[in-house]
Amino acid sequence: MTGRVYLDWNATTPLRAEARAAMVAAMEVLGNPSSVHAEGRAAKALMEKARGQVAAALGAEGADIVFTSGATEAAALACAGRGLFCADIEHEAVSAWCEPSLVVDGLGRVMVSDPAQTALQLANSETGVMQDLPEGLAVSDLTQGFGKVPLAFNWLGCAMGLVSAHKLGGPKGIGALVIRRGLDVAAQLKGGGQEMGRRAGTENLMGIAGFGAAAEAAARDLADGVWARVAELRNILEQALSAPGDGSICAGLGAARLPNTLNLITPGWKGETQVMQMDLAGFAVSAGSACSSGKVRESRVLRAMGFDGVQAASAIRISLGPDTKRDDVLRFADVWSAARAKRLKAGA
Structure with a gap:
């Protein structure tokens, strides 16, 4: 385990x-x-x-x-x-x-x-x-x-x-x-x-x-180059999560970004649902949407960038650090991708 x-x-x-x-x-x-x-x-x-x-x-x-x-x-x-x-x-x-x-x-x-x-x-x-x-x-x-x-x-x-x-x-x-x-x-x-x-x-x-x-x-x-190594892991994760044709979007891709951050939008799959599923599977990530007094709101950051309400409510933020290992990101990619495939198969 x-x-x-x-x-x-x-x-x-x-x-x-x-x-x-x-x-x-x-x-x-x-x-x-x-x-x-x-x-x-x-x-x-x-x-x-x-x-x-x-x-x-x-x-x-x-x-x-x-x-x-x-x-x-x-x-x-x-x-x-x-x-x-x-x-x-x-x-x-x-x-x-x-x-x-x-x-x-x-x-x-x-x-x-x-x-x-x-x-x-x-x-x-x-x-x-x-x-x-x-x-x-x-x-x-x-x-x-x-x-x-x-x-x-x-x-x-x-x-x-x-x-x-x-x-x-x-x-x-x-x-x-x-x-x-x-x-x-x-x-x-x-x-x-x-x-x-x-x-x-x-x-x-x-x-x-x-x-x-x-x-x-x-x-x-x-x-000492610690964050350069983190950037390499982020890029590996980004590649592992990419699935052409499923509608997923990496917010900010093409702009200069922090070396550790990946914001992934999968329209229709609510961010808080993804967070809960990943939490149960042993991974701590955040929803792109913000929570205030228990009320889930779409991400105003993503809305400001031009994403619609469904997209802005369907994001997760994955942020790595110096303690993150290659096996960590590959396991996350496998678990998240399996959950996405299950969702798509169920037609949810």
């Missing part, structure tokens, strides 16, 4: 050993980073080490790294009250603060006319499609790309970027807003003036330490 196979790395990732060790060590640090005594200075030093690790991994040396509870809070800090525009492919954490009026083409690429008033993600979590970020962009959600593709914030030309630890092997509940030096944002959480006055509240030292260690390890993996 084979074990379960996790193919939902874009949702969250396993905690890295380096992050776990850093968090355990941080638990032994007594001080509050805002205190001036020896214990406080030790905590502050640990926090600043992590800040440097994140900055180095992100290519953001010299930028301000403001630690938050995650990318969602970072999005609010970056976007609230600024009257920014975005497209419907953005994560809800960004689109909640912006006017989603930008046009998206059939490959998931966004047309930007005013970068200084635009929030635009680097890579889409559902399709993996990557954007060419224009110079002078106001805000970019870097969450999915950070750690998976070569990335240097200082060369992107955007004013602010959002990142999250648990997407690259760090703990949940910690993220950051990266701000180009010299810019400022209005604090959403006010109080003690932590994080250079941009985000009040005693810092999550354990989470920050884990984030720093995970970012450093993720950068090392990227340099």
Whole structure:
């Protein structure tokens, strides 16, 4: 009996050993980073080490790294009250603060006319499609790309970027807003003036330490070619799942994509049904449609790309990671293809 196979790395990732060790060590640090005594200075030093690790991994040396509870809070800090525009492919954490009026083409690429008033993600979590970020962009959600593709914030030309630890092997509940030096944002959480006055509240030292260690390890993996191997597995899976004539579509195929992501649409075979069938067979994948309060909705990302309602509700996202093995993707392809063939035979 084979074990379960996790193919939902874009949702969250396993905690890295380096992050776990850093968090355990941080638990032994007594001080509050805002205190001036020896214990406080030790905590502050640990926090600043992590800040440097994140900055180095992100290519953001010299930028301000403001630690938050995650990318969602970072999005609010970056976007609230600024009257920014975005497209419907953005994560809800960004689109909640912006006017989603930008046009998206059939490959998931966004047309930007005013970068200084635009929030635009680097890579889409559902399709993996990557954007060419224009110079002078106001805000970019870097969450999915950070750690998976070569990335240097200082060369992107955007004013602010959002990142999250648990997407690259760090703990949940910690993220950051990266701000180009010299810019400022209005604090959403006010109080003690932590994080250079941009985000009040005693810092999550354990989470920050884990984030720093995970970012450093993720950068090392990227340099060592780990994600190039993942891309090869994704391509093998993509080929194994292709069946000409059955109507299945790979969303974003032909555009630059993350190395690990495959969004597969099989019109009429609901995404949530596929997810449940694969779960019972021992595979963790996600539906392309989003669920809110138990109500299944078609994917607004796919609708923005021009897919119809049936297609947008019939997608699954398969996202691989460094722990994924060739046998994992081949077994998934066999199981999924058998389920598809059974469905077609039954005429469902």
